[in-house]
Amino acid sequence: DGGITQSPKYLFRKEGQNVTLSCEQNLNHDAMYWYRQDPGQGLRLIYYSQIVNDFQKGDIAEGYSVSREKKESFPLTVTSAQKNPTAFYLCATYYNPNYGYTFGSGTRLTVV
Amino acid sequence: AQSVSQHNHHVILSEAASLELGCNYSYGGTVNLFWYVQYPGQHLQLLLKYFSGDPLVKGIKGFEAEFIKSKFSFNLRKPSVQWSDTAEYFCAVNAPNSGYALNFGKGTSLLVTP
Numbered sequence: 242d243g244g245i246t247q248s249p250k251y252l253f254r255k256e257g258q259n260v261t262l263s264c265e266q267n268l269n270h271d272a273m274y275w276y277r278q279d280p281g282q283g284l285r286l287i288y289y290s291q292i293v294n295d296f297q298k299g300d301i302a303e304g305y306s307v308s309r310e311k312k313e314s315f316p317l318t319v320t321s322a323q324k325n326p327t328a329f330y331l332c333a334t335y336y337n338p339n340y341g342y343t344f345g346s347g348t349r350l351t352v353v
Numbered sequence: 354a355q356s357v358s359q360h361n362h363h364v365i366l367s368e369a370a371s372l373e374l375g376c377n378y379s380y381g382g383t384v385n386l387f388w389y390v391q392y393p394g395q396h397l398q399l400l401l402k403y404f405s406g407d408p409l410v411k412g413i414k415g416f417e418a419e420f421i422k423s424k425f426s427f428n429l430r431k432p433s434v435q436w437s438d439t440a441e442y443f444c445a446v447n448a449p450n451s452g453y454a455l456n457f458g459k460g461t462s463l464l465v466t467p
Binding site: 289335 | 358359361362385396397399404443445452453454455456458459460
């Protein structure tokens with residue numbers, strides 16, 4: 242079945258360490274997105290990519306970085322510059338208006 | 354700046370009560386509008402969407418929403434809620450000039466009591 246795989250489901254890191262969250266899709270969708278979900282804040286856009294080797298900053302890109310070397314993969318790195326990295330991170334893809342968006346199951350990152 | 358506002362952060366209703374959740378957006382140009390639901394411990398699920406045509410949109414599980422262009426609103430309604438509707442509800446907007454990225458409201462937490 243086609244879908245999005247986010248791994249791992251739970252991730253723990255020490256403060257000051259960079260960590261990379263994986264997002265892999267086999268849907269052949271061009272557009273991919275990273276969101277951060279915090280209680281009472283909804284989902285906020287971190288980065289998005291419409292095609293390979295191209296990506297754009299979202300509303301809260303500071304302290305994060307991404308790459309899009311392959312269509313299937315859009316990893317997100319949470320750097321030590323991100324002041325409050327503990328959150329739930331969701332990856333999504335978009336194909337067209339009729340198909341809509343597909344969301345991954347998310348990664349819960351806890352930084353201690 | 355483009356934004357999506359959901360007026361009610363927490364709503365508590367008794368079963369069989371009617372529901373209306375407000376959503377306003379501030380975007381210029383063409384937009385597409387969505388309502389998503391997130392049940393406790395589960396993924397986001399699309400309730401309904403509006404692209405064009407009839408401004409009254411019907412979705413899954415008896416939900417509907419009305420697009421009022423003059424008011425920049427897209428309110429979600431359900432005539433009679435059930436305990437199983439307890440969830441968080443998100444209004445979202447996308448636009449072609451932002452890579453079709455969804456811009457979400459902060460969400461409304463709905464608790465339906467028996």
